[in-house]
Amino acid sequence: MTLSRTHILALLTLYAILLGLRILVEVVGPLGPITGQLLTLLAFYIALGQAFNIFLGMTGYVDFGYVAFMALGMYGMASGVVRAYEAGLTGYYGIVFGLIQTITLTSLLALMVGGIALRLRGAYFAIATISVNEGLRYLVEGLDIWEGSRGLIVSGPLIRLFGSEGFSLLATIISDIMVFSVALLALVISIVFLNTRIGYALKAIREDEDAARVMGVNTTMYKVLAFTTSGILGGLLGAAWSFKVASIYPPDAFNILYTIEAIILVMLGGAGTLAGPIVSGTLYGSLKYFLAGILPGFQLLVFAPILVAVIVVAPEGIVGALRVYIPATRRFIA
């Protein structure tokens, strides 16, 4: 797939519309059914899909432990803020320190897991990643890191650092803009990857890894690169999200539900497509938001069968299917 200027403009327009809507709602209040919470949810799922797509979509490897990156991001940011508060520094130091911690922790995890597990093929890789996620969770509980199973309280220090008004801004519009930025960053990185030899290498790995290796592609390096990029973005998403939670508990932070959602988002939209996560994130986020009122807790019962159906009937996902069956859309949907 070659990307034209039209493709990139179309994608950026969609992002601009969403971000514009979010700011508009903040200023004038909800527009009918479009509330701030709805747009927050959409931003979160688009970012999650866009970030995970760089690994799952481009390489075809399934990381069943993706949530571990988000969890490290949440813990990295929250513990940074808490430490700054305890040391008597201002909140901005806390956020910068939190970002540094997030990026360090997630890249370490990605390099460690990627270096070991990405030498292995699909099934073995999937097995390794599930165990890493659970292993980390039990390590946090077992060694009592970040307050262990008692939970790390974030909202208290945040309120004292930023004041209650500053905190409520931070927990809503500011963290939303951060989530949007993560999504945008993931999109830009995807575009850069696709337009350089990295994209060709990843595509070659997805289609036929042995052939790629024979042709001289350093497959392990490119897989680790995609894995690490995707992991750091997941961590940043977790960091942005951590302002919205009062306290962080290992079973919530490492909840496999987020991994399930990330897989659904990538596969439903179309693995490896750029517009896929925007379509599936909007669809999944809205359904989750509106189902929460009618049938709380049912969204997985609705989406799991859809996921199986998509894999069996249309493995190319919504955007992939559009491009196959309505060729005219190829000009502006990538």
Add this chain to the structure above:
Amino acid sequence: MADITSILPYYIISGLLVGSIYGLATIGLTLIFGVLRVVNVGHGAYIMIGMYVTFWLFTLYSLNPFITLIPAFLVGLALGMLLFYVALKRLLRAPELSTLISTFGFGVILEELAKVLWGADYRGFVYSLGSLYLQGIPLPLVRVWPAVIALGLVIALYVLLYRTRLGVAVRAVTQDPEGAMVCGVDVERVYFLTVALGIGLTTASGALLAIYFQQGIYPYIGHLYTLRAFVIAVLGGLGSPIGAFIGGLIVGVIEQASVPLFTMLGAPNPFGLSVFLTFTLILVILLLRPQGLLGR
């Protein structure tokens, strides 16, 4: 450290008992992988279903929990058939990604159905048969018998695989599906029967685990068993049923013996660390011996 040598035999014996059931609980996963080259990522969901079958039949109809093994096995057979026709049959030639996600999705559907039908509460029952004393160590019979039955089922599977025509066909397909097809083996039928049998054994192991632990049954209990089954399967070599059983025994002993060890070392949460240790094993084995301890 004088302490630990005196209590260690107890933990080793209970590790072997629970490990025997862990082994059975992993055989379905490894059998399906060996024959179809598909990793059932939703594996634990079928263990959960087996546990609920025992729980409900015992609680509602006072059926002897050991008898519930049969309905649990039959439910598993039916679910296995469904899994094969819905989520696997069309994907056998598709990239590995597809079957990983479809089996995962199928497992999520079962868990969500269980949550909707039976609620997210932890459930349990009490059933006792008294204890056996081994040199002064009390061993509840509800822990001994499930382990013995698990061993019996593993031996039965061994006989099926090595002494019957179906077993020959299954092993032939494991080694070379195309060669088997040329020799007149109905490969798709073998696939179908393997998935049904593999899931049936898995739900049966769920019933045995319910008798062994009796408490804490809830819709997402399968996650921990999926992970444990992965560790065991990788330890024994993915695709090797006998390796899975021996791997089960090893993991059972490691889990049971590491809890008192970590307690003695003063760890804040020994149970968490023991689970962590099990999962670290996976990375170590994958790094050093990806073919498994028994593999060549």
